[in-house]
Amino acid sequence: MRHTLSVLVEDEPGVLSRVxxxxxxxxxxxxxxxxxxxxxxxxxxxxxxxxxxxxxxxQIIKQLRKLITVIKVVDMNSVKRVEREMVLLKVNAQDHYRxxxxxxxxxxxxxxxxxxxxxxTIEATGNSEKLSALxxxxxxxxxxxxxxxxxxxxxxxxxxx
Amino acid sequence: xxxxxxxxxxxCLKDEGVEVIxxxxxxxxxxxxxxLPNYPFKHVLVRHEQGAVHAADGYARATGxxxxxLVTSGPGATNTVTGIATAYxxxxxxxxxxxxxxxxxxxxxxxQEVDIVGITRPCTKHNYLVKDETxxxxxxxxxxxxxxxxxxxxxxVDLPKDVMASTIEFTGYPKSVHLRSYNxxxxxxxKQIKKAAGLIFESKRxxxxxxxxxxxxxxxxxxxxxxxxLKIPVTSTLMxxxxxxxxxxxxxxxxxMHGTYVANMAVNHADLIIAIGIRFDDRVTGRLDSFAPxxxxxxxxxxxxxxxxxxxxxxxxxxxxxxxxxxxxNEIEGYIKEEEDLSERYQSWRDKLDAWxxxxxxxxxxxxxxxxxxxxxxxxxxxxxxxxxxxTEVGQNQMWAAQHFKYLKPRTLLTSGxxxxxxxxxxxxxGAQIAYPDKTVIDIAGDGSIQMNIQELxxxxxxxLPVNIVILNNSYLGMVxxxxxxxxxxxxxxxxxxxNPDFVKLAEAYGAEGxxxxxxxxxxxxxVKALNSKKTCVVDMVVEKEENVYPMxxxxxxxxxxxxx
Ligand SMILES: Cc1cc2nc3c(=O)[nH]c(=O)nc-3n(C[C@H](O)[C@H](O)[C@H](O)COP(=O)(O)OP(=O)(O)OC[C@H]3O[C@@H](n4cnc5c(N)ncnc54)[C@H](O)[C@@H]3O)c2cc1C
Ligand SMILES: Cc1ncc(C[n+]2csc(CCOP(=O)(O)OP(=O)(O)O)c2C)c(N)n1
Numbered sequence: 001m002r003h004t005l006s007v008l009v010e011d012e013p014g015v016l017s018r019v020x021x022x023x024x025x026x027x028x029x030x031x032x033x034x035x036x037x038x039x040x041x042x043x044x045x046x047x048x049x050x051x052x053x054x055x056x057x058x059q060i061i062k063q064l065r066k067l068i069t070v071i072k073v074v075d076m077n078s079v080k081r082v083e084r085e086m087v088l089l090k091v092n093a094q095d096h097y098r099x100x101x102x103x104x105x106x107x108x109x110x111x112x113x114x115x116x117x118x119x120x121t122i123e124a125t126g127n128s129e130k131l132s133a134l135x136x137x138x139x140x141x142x143x144x145x146x147x148x149x150x151x152x153x154x155x156x157x158x159x160x161x
Numbered sequence: 162x163x164x165x166x167x168x169x170x171x172x173c174l175k176d177e178g179v180e181v182i183x184x185x186x187x188x189x190x191x192x193x194x195x196x197l198p199n200y201p202f203k204h205v206l207v208r209h210e211q212g213a214v215h216a217a218d219g220y221a222r223a224t225g226x227x228x229x230x231l232v233t234s235g236p237g238a239t240n241t242v243t244g245i246a247t248a249y250x251x252x253x254x255x256x257x258x259x260x261x262x263x264x265x266x267x268x269x270x271x272x273q274e275v276d277i278v279g280i281t282r283p284c285t286k287h288n289y290l291v292k293d294e295t296x297x298x299x300x301x302x303x304x305x306x307x308x309x310x311x312x313x314x315x316x317x318v319d320l321p322k323d324v325m326a327s328t329i330e331f332t333g334y335p336k337s338v339h340l341r342s343y344n345x346x347x348x349x350x351x352k353q354i355k356k357a358a359g360l361i362f363e364s365k366r367x368x369x370x371x372x373x374x375x376x377x378x379x380x381x382x383x384x385x386x387x388x389x390x391l392k393i394p395v396t397s398t399l400m401x402x403x404x405x406x407x408x409x410x411x412x413x414x415x416x417x418m419h420g421t422y423v424a425n426m427a428v429n430h431a432d433l434i435i436a437i438g439i440r441f442d443d444r445v446t447g448r449l450d451s452f453a454p455x456x457x458x459x460x461x462x463x464x465x466x467x468x469x470x471x472x473x474x475x476x477x478x479x480x481x482x483x484x485x486x487x488x489x490x491n492e493i494e495g496y497i498k499e500e501e502d503l504s505e506r507y508q509s510w511r512d513k514l515d516a517w518x519x520x521x522x523x524x525x526x527x528x529x530x531x532x533x534x535x536x537x538x539x540x541x542x543x544x545x546x547x548x549x550x551x552x553t554e555v556g557q558n559q560m561w562a563a564q565h566f567k568y569l570k571p572r573t574l575l576t577s578g579x580x581x582x583x584x585x586x587x588x589x590x591x592g593a594q595i596a597y598p599d600k601t602v603i604d605i606a607g608d609g610s611i612q613m614n615i616q617e618l619x620x621x622x623x624x625x626l627p628v629n630i631v632i633l634n635n636s637y638l639g640m641v642x643x644x645x646x647x648x649x650x651x652x653x654x655x656x657x658x659x660x661n662p663d664f665v666k667l668a669e670a671y672g673a674e675g676x677x678x679x680x681x682x683x684x685x686x687x688x689v690k691a692l693n694s695k696k697t698c699v700v701d702m703v704v705e706k707e708e709n710v711y712p713m714x715x716x717x718x719x720x721x722x723x724x725x726x
Pocket of ligand 2: 556582583608635638640641
């Protein structure tokens with residue numbers, strides 16, 4: 001099963017390699033990884049999307065907690081959460097495609113952030129399913145480039161069961 | 162007070178209580194070596210950095226204190242990697258200081274530069290590159306704290322040369338450590354302890370398995386109480402040998418791949434396993450789906466990652482073994498009625514185990530013609546009365562040492578279990594002998610393994626260490642040959658040591674004493690000479706060439722599928 005882990009770490013030079021090395025060394029998967037500073041000086045938040053059965057996920061979480069530079073690990077699957085990912089897509093946009101592309105942009109509530117006579121760059125945000133659907137739809141025009149941020153996640157304020 | 166970085170390092174080590182440093186110098190650590198003679202440390206100059214780390218590790222295993230090694234950058238640092246990985250796999254507390262090129266040159270492929278922090282990240286508990294000289298005291302304090310606390314392990318501190326050479330303000334060695342993200346959990350959850358005690362009293366066929374974690378927690382007295390009070394039979398992993406006296410009637414011998422018949426049968430038939438400080442290694446469990454099929458499992462371990470890593474457990478207790486055993490004792494005392502005769506409790510279970518032990522004892526085919534390696538180990542036990550520190554190399558020698566010597570006290574068997582490092586035993590023996598100059602220290606070796614760190618003979622002789630190396634010389638890489646015999650149609654590819662040096666002459670060339678025995682009736686005589694000698698001794702025991710270690714559970718088989726003699 002797919003799990004999203006929020007990992008709060010000390011922001012020191014080797015920390016990314018400690019976490020990445022743990023995954024590669026123990027044969028765990030990383031589907032996506034996002035790292036950025038938090039409001040607290042000296043710490044960063046990593047959001048890791050990984051894949052595995054219950055026992056593997058349990059090991060991953062325990063192994064992460066064991067790293068001296070890891071402060072806190074939350075399995076976001078165990079809470080109500082908001083998950084978002086952003087993608088930039090450069091698609092072929094010859095005149096006869098434009099209207100249809102713009103319709104899709106509208107439906108998916110994304111933005112055109114750059115345009116030329118033959119291409120459009122689209123910025124989209126959403127959960128992974130939404131982005132996959134968008135990418136699928138745009139595929140037929142020809143996607144020239146793609147850049148995704150990887151998932152970030154946040155616990156919802158209301159944790160209704 | 163203003164001080165040079167190198168001096169600050171040594172001041173900190175002094176305050177840390179370090180007494181011995183195993184090391185080997187080089188350019189990047191010259192500042193440290195320049196200051197070293199002004200300090201009260203015993204510095205042991207080895208002949209190879211791998212030897213320094215194994216010696217620090219042997220010192221740590223024998224004493225329970227943190228072992229310290231000091232080496233230079235580049236090749237000095239890379240030579241420590243096997244030693245560090247060995248300590249890591251067996252959870253042994255050591256701190257390794259490596260020299261590094263000056264900060265300004267890091268990343269430039271400078272002379273003797275290597276990213277040792279990167280290289281050792283996966284085989285240290287934690288490691289540091291000291292980038293800011295003002296952080297040096299804090300880092301040293303943390304390094305020792307991390308190495309020894311919780312699940313112990315090796316910590317490496319990389320010291321750029323200019324950090325050691327610069328002069329800075331030193332305000333003293335920190336008194337305490339503040340690590341926000343590292344708080345080992347020593348105290349057991351009382352609810353789990355209650356459940357565990359309940360299970361013990363419900364069970365009909367309980368079995369205690371102890372491991373290296375019990376030794377590291379110094380909880381062996383508490384184990385004695387539990388086992389003897391309730392008369393529960395005890396087995397142990399290789400790493401747990403010595404945690405429970407090997408001459409106690411409740412002792413079943415080691416379990417696992419080369420464990421005793423009775424210990425493995427006990428695992429198969431137990432209805433409750435109390436696992437204390439073990440990590441359920443594949444050499445211990447055999448095929449996982451048939452491990453302990455009838456048993457509920459209580460697992461005490463300080464490291465949550467050890468729990469449910471390989472084996473599902475019913476009652477996990479994340480705690481220090483000693484603390485957990487104390488809590489368990491308090492709980493169990495409440496269950497015991499005063500007039501109750503506890504010795505009756507598991508009597509029929511113990512009778513069953515005794516019967517297995519009698520029908521399939523640990524044994525071997527004896528001989529009057531050739532020296533049987535097992536016989537040598539038995540003699541060593543007889544001659545020392547078990548009052549010795551045994552280290553081993555890796556292979557058959559190690560397994561015979563595990564099976565045929567009776568370990569009576571914790572920290573008397575020092576062996577590389579997890580990594581299985583040939584060449585470990587001799588430098589580890591040096592470390593142990595440095596810690597206990599008056600104890601008998603014996604490295605039980607193979608003719609293959611001993612050649613991996615034989616250069617340390619110079620170290621042992623120079624420091625007058627009466628270490629005994631007993632080589633079970635079978636002219637083979639015996640353990641590998643055994644696997645070839647059993648599973649590769651006797652195709653002895655690259656395992657015959659068709660050329661070996663004359664170990665007696667080699668010993669003498671180094672200034673040690675060399676002895677040889679080729680017949681069973683010479684064994685005792687030669688061992689007595691070596692054990693009574695105050696010098697470093699090498700005993701070349703020319704043993705049966707194709708002897709196998711039995712019992713044996715083939716890799717991947719279940720514990721009940723033992724090959725016997
Ligand atoms: C050739 C060869 C053959 C081998 N054959 C066998 C065999 O037949 N049988 C066998 O048993 N082994 C055998 N081994 C050794 C095996 O590979 C493992 O090293 C060994 O089984 C591990 O022992 P352990 O479970 O006690 O773990 P250790 O490696 O000693 O780990 C200790 C455990 O205790 C925990 N711990 C540490 N400190 C504490 C504390 N204070 N409180 C609580 N918990 C703590 C740790 O987290 C860890 O989980 C063999 C090795 C070799 C090289
Ligand atoms: C450094 C290292 N290299 C290779 C091995 C693989 N190995 C395991 S046991 C063994 C044979 C050891 O031979 P020897 O020291 O003569 O001991 P014996 O088994 O004959 O007692 C080998 C090569 C190892 N454990 N360590």
